[in-house]
Amino acid sequence: xxxxxxxxxxxxxxxxxxxxxxxxxxxxxxxxxxxxxxxxxxxxxxxxxxxxxxxxxxxxxxxxxxxxxxxxxxxxxxxxxxxxxxxxxxxxxxxxxxxxxxxxxxxxxxxxxxxxxxxxxxxxxxxxxxxxxxxxxxxxxxxxxxxxxxxxxxxxxxxxxxxxxxxxxxxxxxxxxxxxxxxxxxxxxxxxxxxxxxxxxxxxxxxxxxxxxxxxxxxxxxxxxxxxxxxxxxxxxxxxxxxxxxxxxxxxxxxxxxxxxxxxxxxxxxxxxxxxxxxxxxxxxxxxxxxxxxxxxxxxxxxxxxxxxxxxxxxxxxxxxxxxxxxxxxxxxxxxxxxxxxxxxxxxxxxxxxxxxxxxxxxxxxxxxxxxxxxxxxxxxxxxxxxxxxxxxxxxxxxxxxxxxxxxxxxxxxxxxxxxxxxxxxxxxxxxxxxxxxxxxxxxxxxxxxxxxxxxxxxxxxxxxxxxxxxxxxxxxxxxxxxxxxxxxxxxxxxxxxxxxxxxxxxxxxxxxxxxxxxxxxxxxxxxxxxxxxxxxxxxxxxxxxxxxxxxxxxxxxxxxxxxxxxxxxxxxxxxxxxxxxxxxxxxxxxxxxxxxxxx
Amino acid sequence: xxxxxxxxxxxxxxxxxxxxxxxxxxxxxxxxxxxxxxxxxxxxxxxxxxxxxxxxxxxxxxxxxxxxxxxxxxxxxxxxxxxxxxxxxxxxxxxxxxxxxxxxxxxxxxxxxx
Numbered sequence: 001x002x003x004x005x006x007x008x009x010x011x012x013x014x015x016x017x018x019x020x021x022x023x024x025x026x027x028x029x030x031x032x033x034x035x036x037x038x039x040x041x042x043x044x045x046x047x048x049x050x051x052x053x054x055x056x057x058x059x060x061x062x063x064x065x066x067x068x069x070x071x072x073x074x075x076x077x078x079x080x081x082x083x084x085x086x087x088x089x090x091x092x093x094x095x096x097x098x099x100x101x102x103x104x105x106x107x108x109x110x111x112x113x114x115x116x117x118x119x120x121x122x123x124x125x126x127x128x129x130x131x132x133x134x135x136x137x138x139x140x141x142x143x144x145x146x147x148x149x150x151x152x153x154x155x156x157x158x159x160x161x162x163x164x165x166x167x168x169x170x171x172x173x174x175x176x177x178x179x180x181x182x183x184x185x186x187x188x189x190x191x192x193x194x195x196x197x198x199x200x201x202x203x204x205x206x207x208x209x210x211x212x213x214x215x216x217x218x219x220x221x222x223x224x225x226x227x228x229x230x231x232x233x234x235x236x237x238x239x240x241x242x243x244x245x246x247x248x249x250x251x252x253x254x255x256x257x258x259x260x261x262x263x264x265x266x267x268x269x270x271x272x273x274x275x276x277x278x279x280x281x282x283x284x285x286x287x288x289x290x291x292x293x294x295x296x297x298x299x300x301x302x303x304x305x306x307x308x309x310x311x312x313x314x315x316x317x318x319x320x321x322x323x324x325x326x327x328x329x330x331x332x333x334x335x336x337x338x339x340x341x342x343x344x345x346x347x348x349x350x351x352x353x354x355x356x357x358x359x360x361x362x363x364x365x366x367x368x369x370x371x372x373x374x375x376x377x378x379x380x381x382x383x384x385x386x387x388x389x390x391x392x393x394x395x396x397x398x399x400x401x402x403x404x405x406x407x408x409x410x411x412x413x414x415x416x417x418x419x420x421x422x423x424x425x426x427x428x429x430x431x432x433x434x435x436x437x438x439x440x441x442x443x444x445x446x447x448x449x450x451x452x453x454x455x456x457x458x459x460x461x462x463x464x465x466x467x468x469x470x471x472x473x474x475x476x477x478x479x480x481x482x483x484x485x486x487x488x489x490x491x492x493x494x495x496x497x498x499x500x501x502x503x504x505x506x507x508x509x510x511x512x513x514x515x516x517x518x519x520x521x522x523x524x525x526x527x528x529x530x531x532x533x534x535x536x537x538x539x540x541x542x543x544x545x546x547x548x549x550x551x552x553x554x555x556x557x558x559x560x561x562x563x564x565x566x567x568x569x570x571x572x573x574x575x576x577x578x579x580x581x582x583x584x585x586x587x588x589x590x591x592x593x594x595x596x597x598x599x600x
Numbered sequence: 601x602x603x604x605x606x607x608x609x610x611x612x613x614x615x616x617x618x619x620x621x622x623x624x625x626x627x628x629x630x631x632x633x634x635x636x637x638x639x640x641x642x643x644x645x646x647x648x649x650x651x652x653x654x655x656x657x658x659x660x661x662x663x664x665x666x667x668x669x670x671x672x673x674x675x676x677x678x679x680x681x682x683x684x685x686x687x688x689x690x691x692x693x694x695x696x697x698x699x700x701x702x703x704x705x706x707x708x709x710x711x712x713x714x
Contacts (some may be wrong), residue, residue: 277685448673
């Protein structure tokens with residue numbers, strides 16, 4: 001046997017959607033994580049309830065790389081429809097666990113095959129007729145545990161953790177896993193180099209969380225009280241998690257009354273309308289959607305921008321345009337969301353790059369929305385939102401909510417009722433508002449998406465319109481200076497990378513690869529639009545700066561070029577990945593090395 | 601003009617709005633006048649009133665009554681969602697809602713719609 005490869009491998013399970021395979025995958029993930037080994041799961045699933053192929057990639061690296069790998073070390077082939085193609089993805093020297101009935105005639109000879117009669121085992125060993133199909137997947141968990149040397153105690157933990165709320169399901173699943181575990185022990189001897197060994201000091205204090213779950217928790221911590229939404233993949237789980245959290249943590253214990261309103265609206269237009277109506281009336285209000293829903297929300301977003309109504313809008317991006325690939329990831333809504341609506345519009349857009357930031361930015365989005373009285377978009381994506389990510393435990397908020405410039409009854413009495421809704425008293429573009437229900441004769445004002453003056457009166461006056469639009473620009477400029485600043489990691493390298501969102505994971509790994517091959521690169525991670533001044537200064541300190549993103553047209557590349565002084569524009573180069581699969585590090589390192597070889 | 605005060609301690613004038621800019625004889629004006637009358641007679645406190653509408657002729661209605669109350673001109677045909685949101689945010693609000701569809705009054709909403 002060749003040199004052992006320990007804790008550095010990628011398992012890919014190729015299964016059939018709707019067969020219960022995801023539960024098996026998660027048990028395996030939790031078992032390995034319990035061994036102290038970093039895991040990075042990616043679920044590649046079809047837009048389908050049952051029957052189409054689905055893949056689950058479980059990447060294991062001692063460093064804790066979180067990006068997708070483009071190489072498979074261990075294939076679990078459970079789907080005859082994709083068997084031949086799946087086999088091509090395995091690295092030479094890799095291992096293949098497959099259903100015995102799949103033919104290996106004329107198959108590759110540079111991999112190790114472990115043929116397991118999964119169907120026969122399920123039929124003969126699993127007594128539970130109704131759950132046999134689902135439990136059959138558990139058999140492969142047992143085989144993989146045997147193959148890689150996962151201790152039974154870790155397997156048990158994985159099952160218990162996965163079925164936390166259904167303890168009755170634990171024994172039956174463990175029995176099914178034991179079938180595979182025993183089959184491995186009785187029938188195979190280890191022919192491949194891959195194994196897992198417990199680790200210490202890497203995953204301690206860390207948890208596995210989906211970005212949408214983190215964002216739901218963040219919204220809860222941000223004090224959300226009105227949620228209006230319409231389901232759409234990959235956004236739905238955000239509001240589903242939020243509902244589950246609210247059922248536990250936002251109930252008046254004395255009366256049993258819910259302290260939060262959640263409406264599943266008739267469509268995305270109504271969802272964002274309700275959120276805006278609630279934001280106007282003083283609630284912390286939000287909606288969550290994905291590309292097609294964002295398109296529908298364009299007109300209302302313009303209203304909230306122009307009428308200056310706080311609202312938080314989550315866009316969990318998927319591949320577009322139109323219906324696109326509904327279950328594939330993308331970063332292609334950036335440009336559209338930034339200027340969503342007709343007319344001169346520019347929005348505050350937060351760009352979380354980790355699940356921890358999904359939590360923090362979701363929470364802070366409500367502060368920014370109130371503080372700047374404007375829609376705040378939180379742009380996540382399917383990869384970040386729906387996959388499990390290893391993350392440090394989240395921190396409890398250490399600051400009070402910022403409700404922004406709201407005049408109370410007392411304020412109005414102090415001002416003797418002298419105020420104007422859209423008058424820039426402080427010179428920062430942010431004006432004062434009152435909430436409906438404020439008991440003062442001067443509190444009321446008229447909110448409108450049509451032209452208005454400082455007193456909120458209707459006007460078509462040329463000067464009033466231009467003055468108001470200039471103030472809105474000033475307001476966004478104020479926001480620009482307080483939004484999450486770009487994160488720079490610099491060591492004086494001549495070249496650098498710029499990225500945002502879930503691309504971060506691949507950039508981290510690409511930088512390690514490049515540094516190991518003698519080409520260190522600096523890094524700036526953008527965390528909000530409009531862009532901070534730091535971006536131009538960062539570009540100035542480097543000869544070449546590669547903007548890496550997951551869209552076809554280089555949308556961030558374009559936004560940065562527009563913001564740069566002319567003499568710096570030529571330093572920018574663009575690396576784009578847009579096939580719907582989360583970007584792997586190699587999709588950065590290879591084009592970068594090729595472009596570096598080209599004279600400037 | 602009657603100087604009789606309602607149970608909120610207000611005269612009918614407190615429920616007036618800006619002068620109408622709609623066509624003479626427009627049915628909306630009649631509806632608006634009846635809104636003024638109804639809100640006065642009900643003794644609705646103006647600060648608790650939220651006047652919601654879309655855009656267009658019927659949606660101008662909120663400008664023509666209870667000038668001191670909060671009002672909201674939204675987007676075309678989309679008053680109901682804004683109104684629902686405002687209602688969810690503050691259940692104490694008494695909400696009038698107008699747009700060019702139907703007439704309805706229910707659970708705390710006074711709607712004048714045509």
